[in-house]
Amino acid sequence: MRAVSANLLALLLFCTCACVFYVWNSLEVSRLERYTRGLQSASWGTLHPGPPSDLPVKTFRALLTVPAAQRLHFGDGRQYVHNLTGVRDQTGSLGSRDYHINVDNKESAQKGVPESNFVSLVEEGIFWSEWLEDRLPVSFSEKHARAWRERARGQRIVKLEPGCGRISNQLATFLDGTKACVRYGINADQVQGETLTYYLAGLLGITNIPPLILSQLNVDSEQWDYVRRKIFSLQWSERAVVSLTEWVANLTGVVTPEPLRQKSKGLLPLPGELRNQTTEELVELMQWTDLIILDYLSANFDRLVSNLFSLQWDSRVMERETNNLLRTPRGNLVFIDNEAGLVHGFRVLDMWEKYHSTILGSVCVFRKRTAQRVIELHRRRDTRTRLLELYRDSEPLSPELGFFSDEHAGVLQTRIDRVYKHITHCKGMYHQL
Ligand SMILES: Nc1ncnc2c1ncn2[C@@H]1O[C@H](COP(=O)(O)OP(=O)(O)OP(=O)(O)O)[C@@H](O)[C@H]1O
């Protein structure tokens, strides 16, 4: 008898360990295993790439070879591009030829490109121009998000099926036929990361994350009762708080653009760098600069940073589609799966920070509004308060899910301050151009 209970005890202990290991495993390992083979240090610049290194020298030289009158165009820190929407400038290189075409009326006229067709790409040295901003279709406007969230809240779900990634993410169909991705976190951190990143994006005016609401599982509620059997079979626990995000049709994968790959000089506000991009490419790059700020702030390693890390053993990883990033047919980037942000990402900062800062340091062009919000949050030092207010006012289930710790709030404020410093650094570097 005693032997039996001892055995039972041992079995129990083993089961407990196995459970703990399983949870830990699914949390950490599933995410990290992709990156933890063969560690060597990647080498892609440092935080502040700039003129002292080899890169802009070439460009500065090109600038100097342009006669003074032609340089006038750049006097206010602007840059100009052909109005060849969607057509790559075949002249290609940095050479002064581009400048020449820009300002020489005779040659322009011969090419049928009137002077008025040159538009500015960058303003005040480091901001994407209004002209480009006007070409960015808003992904999920505030109005759209509000309407979706109101409709989704409490609406009956008639189907749960695969289609949103892992088994713990299910594609839900509402009674009205619209769809959402339901994310069931293995623990609350993941749902918190997903949710707070959504609100942080809101605070920054970044509209690339699909609208999100929380819901508490309750098979007796109108929202969930129709799919109760599915919920049982998924072994989702009652009362768990899950997130629902708008499902978007016809999304496709996105490969990291050339200027953001590790071999490039980074994304700098230099005419030679930007002018050979098509308008479409520029509009996408503009969204990437928001992505990079958001992922830096939230320490989300599960997109560009994980690629950079994987480069150590997979030299072609940048040529493949980026994790957790999709594109609509109209050219909007959609940032999905932000569960690594803010909570989990902050826990594992030691491992990832050097990659985070490398990527931030490779970008010196920003959306003006995003930069302004960062500057504001830096000056007022109230990121935690503003994020909490927005979250609490917008999400009725915020008390259920909770907020991140004060320690993590401090980490976020520090990261705001670092992005602010980086923007200031870029401004100092490129404003005079
Ligand atoms: N909001 C959405 N709209 C449309 N499709 C989506 C949406 N969210 C997720 N998907 C689809 O599900 C796939 C996986 O999504 P997600 O990254 O959220 O889950 P995951 O479990 O982390 O999967 P993976 O491990 O492949 O990254 C996406 O590539 C996309 O095809």
Ligand SMILES: *[C@@H]1O[C@H](CO)[C@@H](O)[C@H](O)[C@H]1NC(C)=O
């Ligand atoms: C644009 O020019 C840069 C620098 O001259 C070059 O590295 C890059 O490959 C060009 N990009 C395209 C799309 O032609």
Ligand SMILES: *[C@@H]1O[C@H](CO)[C@@H](O)[C@H](O)[C@H]1NC(C)=O
């Ligand atoms: C670019 O050209 C198109 C047609 O050629 C014109 O409709 C448009 O207004 C031009 N844009 C700018 C900014 O000049």
Ligand SMILES: *[C@@H]1O[C@H](CO)[C@@H](O)[C@H](O)[C@H]1NC(C)=O
């Ligand atoms: C998605 O693509 C299909 C097939 O090309 C098309 O019929 C449908 O209208 C598209 N939906 C959206 C929302 O763009």
Ligand SMILES: [Mg+2]
């Ligand atoms: Mg994912």
